[in-house]
Amino acid sequence: MYSKLQYISQGETTEKQLYNIHQALDAGCNWVQMRFKNQTQKDAFTLAEAVKPLCEKYIANFIVNDDLHLTKEIDADGVHLGLTDTKIEEARAFLGTSKVIGGTANTFEDIENHVKNGCDYIGLGPFRFTATKKKLSPILGLSGYFDILQKLKKNKIEIPVYAIGGITLRDVSPLMETGIHGIAVSGIITESEEKENLIQQLNEKLYANIIV
């Protein structure tokens, strides 16, 4: 089963991205999505080439945002695709069954379609406003998650759902109560000056109801 915490990288340069990813791994993240927007193919490749062995060293899952070809070229663990990116079924045909494919959703219907098309997990958002992403879909809030997760249960649709968008530490427990699997965060980890402590606290809340 996938980890309950996914770190989405930030940084305007390859150096800053690599630094942020390294810091997140060092502080205990074991799932990284490399999100490096508006870059040349060369810079994205250079970064991915450095992130891959780093994630291997930390035994972390490494997925690439948007770029299917880079995912294959670099042999990353998978890709995350949004509603206006390559279609999930096309990505599955291109990558095969061994790669993880995540898909963005904002509604129950988005999730239903992604499941039909072979998606492995869902990034459902935004929870609230966030400056990390431009052109946000309608904000869901806690009640939006509750309604969608109830509908999934009623329709016996099972897929790990990650909440995303402006999530802070104090949002985690109420969000988990809606039935989500975990969270995907960028800003809180990137900007934290006590990353190890933050990640420990996030994981305590994310895994609070797991009996081992």
Ligand SMILES: Cc1ncc(COP(=O)(O)OP(=O)(O)O)c(N)n1
């Ligand atoms: C886990 C997760 N969920 C949603 C997104 C958003 O993807 P997308 O809508 O394609 O937007 P960009 O990230 O590409 O700007 C995500 N990246 N990760």
Ligand SMILES: Cc1nc(C(=O)O)sc1CCOP(=O)(O)O
């Ligand atoms: C990349 C992304 N996608 C979103 C969506 O709603 O689809 S919100 C978002 C940004 C997540 O970063 P932060 O934790 O800093 O808000």
Ligand SMILES: [Mg+2]
């Ligand atoms: Mg995208």
